[in-house]
Amino acid sequence: MRVADFTFELPDSLIARRPLVERRSSRLLTLDGPTGALAHRQFTDLLEHLRPGDLMVFNNTRVIPARLFGQKASGGKLEILVERVQDSHRVLAHVRSSKSPKPGSSILIDGGGEAEMVARHDALFELRFAEEVLPL
Numbered sequence: 001m002r003v004a005d006f007t008f009e010l011p012d013s014l015i016a017r018r019p020l021v022e023r024r025s026s027r028l029l030t031l032d033g034p035t036g037a038l039a040h041r042q043f044t045d046l047l048e049h050l051r052p053g054d055l056m057v058f059n060n061t062r063v064i065p066a067r068l069f070g071q072k073a074s075g076g077k078l079e080i081l082v083e084r085v086q087d088s089h090r091v092l093a094h095v096r097s098s099k100s101p102k103p104g105s106s107i108l109i110d111g112g113g114e115a116e117m118v119a120r121h122d123a124l125f126e127l128r129f130a131e132e133v134l135p136l
Contacts (some may be wrong), residue, residue: 064134070109072101080107080115083124088132092124101125 020026026043050056066082078097085091101107101117107127108114118126 068109070107070115072097073106073108078107080109080127085133086126088134089130090118090126090128091133092121093127094123095125095127 024042024044028041028043028045030039030041030045030049031037032039064082064085068080068082069077070080071077076097076099078095078101081094081096082091083093095101095117100120103117103119105117106114107117113129113131115127115129118128120126
């Protein structure tokens with residue numbers, strides 16, 4: 001099994017922002033292994049697709065708002081896509097802007113908050129936030 005096997009396009013409009021009131025109405029995408037056919041079903045149909053010996057893997061991870069927008073002290077706009085949370089105040093992220101922020105530079109986050117560009121590690125930037133990023 002390869003990580004690439006799980007790469008697919010997921011339109012923003014299909015990402016659930018909160019659970020349905022009627023949880024039984026949740027959608028279920030099924031894959032017929034031999035034919036590769038996909039079918040849109042309801043979660044209540046799940047038992048029809050399970051056989052003895054099947055393995056179920058549950059994903060209980062939280063989705064975090066990983067895309068942030070802000071500006072450098074110079075006023076230049078930038079986009080931050082958090083890839084990894086290092087600790088309660090530091091992240092590794094992709095940063096898109098006309099010019100890369102330099103170590104020690106300050107970034108003002110839209111909607112409040114501030115980060116400092118600590119270092120660059122190849123394609124990723126290490127950012128330190130003044131406030132706690134996530135309760136770990």
